[in-house]
Amino acid sequence: MRDKQIEDLKDYKYGFSTDIESYKAPKGLNENVIRFISNIKKEPDWLLQWRLKAFERLKVLKEPNWQKPKYPKIDYQDLYYYSAPKSFKEKPKNLEDLDPKLLETYKKLGIPLQEQKRLNGIAVDAVFDSVSVATTFKDTLTEKGIIFCSISEAIQKHPDLVKKYLGSVIPITDHFFATLNSAVFTDGSFVYIPPNVKCPMELSTYFRINASDTGQFERTLIIADKGSYVSYLEGCTAPMRDENQLHAANVELIALDDAEIKYSTVQNWYPGDKDGKGGIYNFVTKRGLCKGKNSKISWTQVETGSAITWKYPSCILKGDNSIGEFYSIAITNNHQKADTGTKMIHLGKNTKSKIISKGISAGKSDMTYRGLVDISKNAVNSTNYTQCDSLLMGNKCGAHTVPYIKNKNSNSNIAHEATTSKISEDQLHYCQQRGLNQEEAVGLIVNGFCKEVLQQLPMEFAVEAQKLVGISLEGSVG
């Protein structure tokens, strides 16, 4: 039956290339493409049905338009929804072929040569687009019973877990981009930490975008069973590119009783050039569910890339005594735009949440913090603390704060603070007097401004992030 379907698809009027090295679904979004993706990944029928259900829902959903950064209309029929590894013929042969600006950035970030090659798909190692890179440290993890694999693999090997939790935090009936992801997601990561296991290392995966015109639809699912702990790192870089690329990933976290998940992101995708041409659209849905008692989910993000960043990593604090945290640094320069923040939804008793957001805008960029703190009737004794600070550099950029605060419980406390300021002449003068040039001085002051958030990042990440903060603001002073 399935073979026949593939056979049918091959006769699709745009045709398929049978060359395994550049296996692509035809452009466009329709049922056939979804069946094609499902087929090629040998997915069970329930998942195909699930995808189709999402697609049905997608037909009636409208793209949201309340966000601050506006973007040209995306033609969803003009995108490729699946592309297997590209043929090496199409890839750059060596580093010299790459944009020198990009190489400079790598150098400043201190990314090893081998890594640079890998990032640009030069090395002969298997490098894939939507298909997840082979994961390392497998043995150590297997010993502890930790499952860390691509979600496609998990669908084959651990269907029960996937079936139970997939879409349990971000249902297929969610907003437009999340539903789009549910219908066409290609790959992503899957993590399961068994009860009472502390994951011995930071789990990390590099997501990359490589094939031109390929919308990226990753799906990540992390489950921390009772009493377990995991720290997960997500870092991204994308090569120089002219067309805007859509990235609509879904990340779902589930923490059961006494479990803790720490999710850190450093996002440095191509932000477009100085005139705002090109760049990635980063429309990601990240949501964590503190399902069990005493559970904790903590989001840390450093957002420096993308033409438009539009995401709200959220926590649903369902279990009693659960804790949600959100630490964010968002930097926009040139023509970048960001509309980011978080949602803390307090449902259980004695739940706590903390939001620290630092926004820095420079050049002609525009930055918005948008957040929701919602304390429901049953969330007795809940507390929230929110602090969002903005730093402006120059008077062509904008910084906005839009917090939504809903308190339906008289035994709960919400406190919110926000400030907007600029780097004072005095601070700059002090640093320059001590021999730093202006850019170094700005870098130092900005790092101080962000310190509270940088501290939350795992060690290796913190170093990279600190450098990134400086690099992102280059050329914004003077």
Place this chain on the structure above:
Amino acid sequence: MEQKLKTDFDKFISMSNFSNQEIKLKKKALDNFLKNGFPSRKLENWKFSDINQIIQKNIGELTFYNDYNIKNEINDEIFIKEIEHNKIVIVNGKVERLNFEYEESDKINLTTLENFNQILDDDNSLLSLNNSFSNKTHNILVKKNYSFKKPLIIYQITNEKVRNTNINFQLKFELEENSSIKIINLSDDNSEKNFINNLFNFNLNKNAILKNYKIDKKSNTNIKYDYSSITQKENSISETFIFSSGSDYKKNEVSCNLEGQYSSAFINGIHVLSKNRHHEIRTNTNHLHENTKSYQLIKSVIDDSSKSVYQGKIYVDSKAQKTDGYQLSKAVLLNEQAEFNAKPELEIYADDVKCSHGSASGSLDEDSIFYLMSRGLDKKTAKELLINGFLLDVVEKITDEEIKKLLKNMIGLN
């Protein structure tokens, strides 16, 4: 509703003596309202208070026709006796008395406007509704260098003659250079289930000072929307104080445009709510020029299943360097069913600014109650004392001593 609006509008026009120009403007305003209808939660500004739904639920079918030919009796007993004052008495949306007995008559110019304020805002169709159904707009012009000797009290009265009716009213103040005025806007409602829609315009020229105190205390079942638009030139000051408590539903909206340098706007507000009441304060402070200042302090005490909403926005234009903007909202929830929603918003396009906002909500501090009780107060008195102190903070911001004293007595805060 559309048919009702049209027939009521025709009736209203035929019963009044508007000029052709006025009728033209009113028709245009009506068309805009017909296009948009009552605002609902789909609009960001009405997210927390869906007035369309509230009217449907509490009033049902509204009558838009309001007979301004009826002469209303005024009971002089309602007037404030503690202080000497000028009066404007408005009954059911009709100006019945304009009395400026304490002022020099050649320093004030009273006119009715033919080209009234015409804002066709799709996001706020209530302004269009107001423009289409309100009676003649009075314009009060305070001449150059003249300061009002006594406060002006605007009595806004409704009586039992109106029910399920939409009352629209607008008034305009023009303050010339170096002039000043103190206004107390007092509502006295003896009617039930009406939708009252007020629009006030204030135009402040150089060095002008406006002090505006709005009091809604008397318990009533009306639904009210009150919009104040303040435009400020160089070095002018506006002070707005809102005490909002008595009506079933009330939304106070204050919009300040700071157009001249060194102009400043102060907005302070109190919500004291019980039962099912639902009140909102929404502010829109636009810093459009260098060296402007705004300050906001809003406090709410919310009991039973009432709901308090604060939406405050500070907008700083890229020209408005050296802006000083501050916003603080605090709420005490006294009951499990009470609800507080806030959206303190900053939109900033200039870098050399000092802007901050804060918002806090929660229950009364148990430690403070314990402290007072350990000193011999019973729990009820201790709570009252704390609430008193909490609100007094806002009342103390009133800059006019005489009015502060009057309002303290009126509100019952000492």
